[in-house]
Amino acid sequence: MKKGTDRFYPSWRESPPEERSYRSIFKWGSPNIYKHPNAKLYSLLKSRFDLNDSHFINRQNEGDEKVSLRSKINLKKKQIDHFKKIAGKENVSTEEYDRLKYSTGKTTEEALMLRHGIKDRVSDLVIHPRSKNDIIKILQYCRRERIPVYPYGAGSSVNFGIRPSRGGISLVMSTHMNRVLEINEINQTATVEAGIGGPQFEETLNNAPAKFNTKLQYTCGHFPQSFEFSTVGGWISALGSGQMSTYYGDASDMVISQEYITPSGIIKTHNYPAAATGPDIDSILIGSEGAFGILVEATLKIYRYMPQNRRRFSFMFPSWENAASACREISQAQFGFPALFRLSDPEETDVALKLYNVEGTILDSLINLKGYKPMERCLLIGSTEGEDSFSGNVKNQIKKVCKKFKGIYMTGYPVKKWEHGRYTDPYMREDLLDYGIIIDTLETSVTWDKLDSVHKGVRDFIKGETDAICMSHCSHFYMQGTNLYFIIIMKETSISDYRKFLYGIVDQIVKKGGSLSHHHGIGKMLAPWMEKYIGKEQMGILRTIKKHLDPKNIMNPGGQLGLDLPGRLQRKL
């Protein structure tokens, strides 16, 4: 019961996971932080899934058991001793808990597995390298001994990208290799070790005057939802996009130069802002998801930190068509781009009005009065960044365009509500799964002319298969198109049925003309589609580079990017 009301409200869990338990591995984020579905969402879940309060009395499969593995370590003592000699014995672990923890990402399938005590693929050894030199020695030795290596940043992969399909070593980059090495204020760049976490990087940039004696404060401009549990190395390796990418660009746009250690040698690129010196080596390495080598350092663009110039805005449109047209016009009009820019489809809009507590406010009355109907109307929220006059003008121009497409100005209030929850929404996953409800996400990118067919195709499939809530939004905009991000809430099924369902969604995305991923990456989850999707010839190029840099296939082997996925495991479309 919720205090002070007589209506039932589930007793969502508020105790941290048991130490060294499965839950401590699959729970999102910090052990002591929670975000519970609010009363309106709870009420929606019950009605949509035809559940009553009694379903929400007893939590299930919470995973508080201590981790215990039955798999033995497939490395010789001599090999383990050698790794200890390289990296220091305090940085090498054979503990079962560590091995499972650093083998596990944040897919729903992994959470379901651990809740049911299934441990599928686990590394043999965990190493926390201290330096580039450690990594050089580790890779040389692993190449000689044919030991697989799986890089691990902060563990928020949602595509089995860090899953050690063939055992071997999990290489944890964030433990030691997490420093800002240099801020070059003249060039406006920062050089970091790849294991640095988002918050540490941003905090250092915001405080650069004190920490690096710069004149100005800076920002990294990259704020994915996983920000707090992600590393710069992860951003670059899996081609991430932040929530403000429409202005700041995607992670790949921010890379000025990099250093990789591969089984075949060290690659350190130049830091020119542009050059005409053959195919861009940086682009050949960005997005290689640990399959070519280990990213150890990167020099990134940084931006002036000017939060005082931010303008927030939100608009309600009568229809998806109007809203999407306004967003396309804004993306093509050439007055500069907003930073946060997020368009919710009708179903997400209705949930958002509940989650942001807009329901029952004067804004709610306004849109109802205008006749903007539930399951038709669409909410657009956003904010601008940059120099003051630029930022102000972008907001003004957006207002003009939105008005033209019948967007009602809804103030900055919904944006502030969104900002408040921007990193905490994933915490709801554990609450829901404690009561047998799955919340999961899938995403794609589209050109403008494919936006509707992909949106409709995926929704039709989901609604045809399940009674799921399916919320969609576009949150990364380009002149030529945008992304589509699907949030699915549904009743728990068996793991195999759930996987089959997800596969069906990915089939739809690709069939209707979406990309295989906009910013989650491929990992091993989407690998079965990869060759058909990018084409045999293109896959041949990637495999050729892979073979050159990693001839013994020790770097993230067993499906990553589809590079070594046998034909029988490839998806037929």
Place this chain on the structure above:
Amino acid sequence: MKKGTDRFYPSWRESPPEERSYRSIFKWGSPNIYKHPNAKLYSLLKSRFDLNDSHFINRQNEGDEKVSLRSKINLKKKQIDHFKKIAGKENVSTEEYDRLKYSTGKTTEEALMLRHGIKDRVSDLVIHPRSKNDIIKILQYCRRERIPVYPYGAGSSVNFGIRPSRGGISLVMSTHMNRVLEINEINQTATVEAGIGGPQFEETLNNAPAKFNTKLQYTCGHFPQSFEFSTVGGWISALGSGQMSTYYGDASDMVISQEYITPSGIIKTHNYPAAATGPDIDSILIGSEGAFGILVEATLKIYRYMPQNRRRFSFMFPSWENAASACREISQAQFGFPALFRLSDPEETDVALKLYNVEGTILDSLINLKGYKPMERCLLIGSTEGEDSFSGNVKNQIKKVCKKFKGIYMTGYPVKKWEHGRYTDPYMREDLLDYGIIIDTLETSVTWDKLDSVHKGVRDFIKGETDAICMSHCSHFYMQGTNLYFIIIMKETSISDYRKFLYGIVDQIVKKGGSLSHHHGIGKMLAPWMEKYIGKEQMGILRTIKKHLDPKNIMNPGGQLGLDLPGRLQRKL
């Protein structure tokens, strides 16, 4: 004598080259168009090179002889017949003139050679393919027969990029494969055949409402100095940058998708504006300079055509230091970028004031009155593009920054003068060489912290070696740096001495921290530096891709990008 004056002025050539002559090959641009050095420049040349009027009476080595080659064709009749069967006999030429013409680019060395009757490397056969299908068959046959293939766009390469080092075939892309295939107004993209020329492409986009039934007019945004004699395929293959790249981006930024025919197969990439599906295949192919395959089609970003929103501006700064600081501030301030943006160093500024006829005007009096001295003061010119309020605001903000760094506003007048000559300056090369004076250019990119060292290093070298006029400017700006473009005017030397001199400049660029090229590309001219410059490991990656796509090394072999350059020909630094 110039009419109406009693001062001597050379009789610059105004007759077109003889038909099928060497001059018709090496002359820049259209046969009937000229741009003569004006009286002020002529006077400067005389005084700087200690020449008197008598030197400018007789033109030398004009190259009007009919082309005649002594090299025989190294292809069998059977092979030539086969090519005729593939592409139609009217599209296959063994004529000596054609073979030389399509083997020749626009380097100074090539002009000097042809003026002295030296024909170094000439293809055996010229083919003008009509379609992708022709090219597929040509490459299959060439792979089987091991015949080299050299793609030719519009011939304005300045790095021996189209030179047929090993004979074989010159494949002329611009004769037939030059259409705009589609304008997708929803996505704001255009799909073109790679042989389309800049003016045809731009003209089609400007007239898209009439030609493609679009609502709006568009622009390609890419205007290199070679615009009139360049192809979209060339822009992409050699990583070009236009004069408005600071706003529109470089050619590589404009590519959405592409189709290549390689000896190993056809590669057609997806047209998503962004995706997280492994390393970007487009970037692996862009900049491959014809060494991986033939680019046959590309889908490019296009932009709304809004010339009415353009704002012009120019400023005079008291010093290079002030001017460069202002430009860096403008590039990093985050109010959006200007389109044209060009900062001249002190020596170029002084020449520009002569060329743009600012000398003697009220603007000239103003800067002299302020005490801004010759060989210290620096001229910045530019213009803004985009939506009206954006464009206006960028100009306003630029004014504020320039004022802070003591820039005197010089109106839009110098910009208009520059625009007038934007594509015609290269025509002066023939005038000068007719009297034994070389004008040539070299360029590089730099991070901001290397701008001064590269600028000074190159100037010191040039001034130490010669009495050359050396004008430098920055004309492509990024948050992290800019380019440096050097224009050298000097007395003609032997070809070997001249090459030695150019090599010395490139050595300086690289030693002082500049890139090997910002937008001219590598070709075969800069190939000797390539491996040392990008690094052995990076070169290994490019060679691996090359071998995969072109296992018999038939695509632009003989040095292109340094891929197959033997160690003994590599430059030691």
